[in-house]
Amino acid sequence: MNRAFSRKKDKTWMHTPEALSKHYIPYNAKFLGSTEVEQPKGTEVVRDAVRKLKFARHIKKSEGQKIPKVELQISIYGVKILEPKTKEVQHNCQLHRISFCADDKTDKRIFTFICKDSESNKHLCYVFDSEKCAEEITLTIGQAFDLAYRKFLESGGKDVETRKQIAVLQKRIQDLEAENMELKNKVQDLENQLRITQVSTSPAGNVTPKSPSTDIFDMIPFSPISHQSSIPTRNGTQPPPVPSRSTEIKRDLFGAEPFDPFNCGAGDFPPDIQSKLDEMQEGFKMGLTLEGTVFCLDPLDSRC
Numbered sequence: 001m002n003r004a005f006s007r008k009k010d011k012t013w014m015h016t017p018e019a020l021s022k023h024y025i026p027y028n029a030k031f032l033g034s035t036e037v038e039q040p041k042g043t044e045v046v047r048d049a050v051r052k053l054k055f056a057r058h059i060k061k062s063e064g065q066k067i068p069k070v071e072l073q074i075s076i077y078g079v080k081i082l083e084p085k086t087k088e089v090q091h092n093c094q095l096h097r098i099s100f101c102a103d104d105k106t107d108k109r110i111f112t113f114i115c116k117d118s119e120s121n122k123h124l125c126y127v128f129d130s131e132k133c134a135e136e137i138t139l140t141i142g143q144a145f146d147l148a149y150r151k152f153l154e155s156g157g158k159d160v161e162t163r164k165q166i167a168v169l170q171k172r173i174q175d176l177e178a179e180n181m182e183l184k185n186k187v188q189d190l191e192n193q194l195r196i197t198q199v200s201t202s203p204a205g206n207v208t209p210k211s212p213s214t215d216i217f218d219m220i221p222f223s224p225i226s227h228q229s230s231i232p233t234r235n236g237t238q239p240p241p242v243p244s245r246s247t248e249i250k251r252d253l254f255g256a257e258p259f260d261p262f263n264c265g266a267g268d269f270p271p272d273i274q275s276k277l278d279e280m281q282e283g284f285k286m287g288l289t290l291e292g293t294v295f296c297l298d299p300l301d302s303r304c
Contacts, residue, residue, distance in 0.1 A: 013143040014136055020144050021151075024075035027137050030067040030129040031081065032057050034091075037114060037125045040099040040286065043293045046112045049125035067129065074140050076148040079113070081126075091126070094118070095148045096283030101141050102291040103134035111138050116283070138290055145288040152280055 015025055032053045039045045057067060070090065073080040079098065081091040093115040101113040111134035112127045130137060 013146075014139050015143060017147055020075050020140075020147055024073040024077075024080075025140055027072040027074070027130060027133065027140075028084065029070055029072055029131075029137075031070040032067065032127040032129060034124045034126045037123050040114055040116065040123050041289055042100065043102065043291060046100065046102050046114065046125055047293065050110065050112055050127050053127045070128075072128075072137065074137070074144050076144050076151060079115075079141060079144075093126070094283075095141075095145045095288075096152075096280045098141065098145065098288055099123075099283075099286055100289050100291075101138050102293050103138040105292045108132040108134055110134055113138075113141060135292065138292075142288060142290045149284045152284060 019025060032050075033056065035049050035052055037045050037049055061067070069084055071082045071084045071087075073082060076095070078095055079093045080089055081093070082089050093113075097116040097118065099114050099116070102111065104110040109129050109132055110127070111130060112125055114123055114125050116122070117124055128134075128137075
C-alpha cells in the first residue's frame with residue numbers, strides 16, 4: 001500500500017504527538033489472551049480469533065477463573081502489556097510488527113490487534129476487553145504507528161536500500177583487491193624464478209657487470225632488496241630510507257583507500273543493526289490497517 005497506515009476517514013487522532021513521542025498513554029483492560037492466526041490482516045481473521053478466545057474465557061469463567069487485568073502502555077516505541085501492580089512486562093509489541101488493529105462497532109469494550117512474534121515470526125492476535133474505550137485505544141495505536149513511521153524515515157530509513165547497494169559494491173571491491181594481490185604475488189614469483197635462472201647460467205669468474213635484464217614488458221624487474229642500494233648518494237650522504245610499505249595506508253587496485261560503507265558517516269549503521277532496519281522497513285511498508293467491525297457473534301456471554 002502507498003500509505004503507512006489506513007484508518008476510518010471520519011476519525012481524528014486522540015493525543016498530541018509529544019505525548020506519544022516523549023511519554024506513553026496508559027490504558028486499563030482485561031486480557032482475553034492471544035492466539036496464532038494465519039494472516040497478518042483481515043476482518044474474518046480477527047473475528048475468528050475473538051470468537052475462539054471468548055469461548056475459551058467463557059469456559060474458564062464457568063470454572064471460577066477471572067479474566068486477568070493488564071495495563072497497556074502505548075507510545076512510538078510499541079505497545080507494552082504489563083501486570084498492573086508489579087508493572088512487569090508480559091508482552092512488548094513493536095509497532096512495525098503490528099499489521100492490523102480493530103475495535104467492535106457494537107461493543108465499545110472489545111478490541112484486538114495482530115502482531116508478528118519477534119522469536120517465532122508467527123502472527124498472533126491479541127484480544128482485550130476495555131472499559132468502553134476500545135475505539136480510542138485502536139486510534140491511539142494507529143497514531144503511534146504513524147508517528148513511529150515518520151520517525152523511522154527521518155532517522156535514515158530512506159537510505160536502507162542505498163546502504164544495501166553500497167555493501168554489494170564494497171564486497172566487489174574487496175574481491176578485486178584480493179584478485180589483484182594474487183596477481184602481484186604471481187608476478188613476484190616469476191621474477192624470482194627468472195633471477196635464479198640468470199644467476200645459475202652466468203659463466204664462472206665473469207665479474208663484468210651486465211645491464212639488468214628486462215621483463216616481458218621491456219621493463220627492469222623490481223627487486224625490493226636491491227632497490228635502495230641502487231640509489232646514488234648525494235654530497236657523500238646516504239638518502240633517507242624508504243618507508244616500509246607495511247606502514248603505508250592500504251589502498252585498493254584503483255589507488256584509493258578502501259571504502260567502508262558502515263563507517264562513512266553518522267547516518268550509516270553497522271551490519272548487526274542493518275537486519276533490524278530491514279525488518280522495520282518491511283513492517284512499515286506493509287502498513288497498519290485500522291477497522292471497526294462486529295465481533296460479538298456468539299450468544300454465549302456478551303460480557304466475556
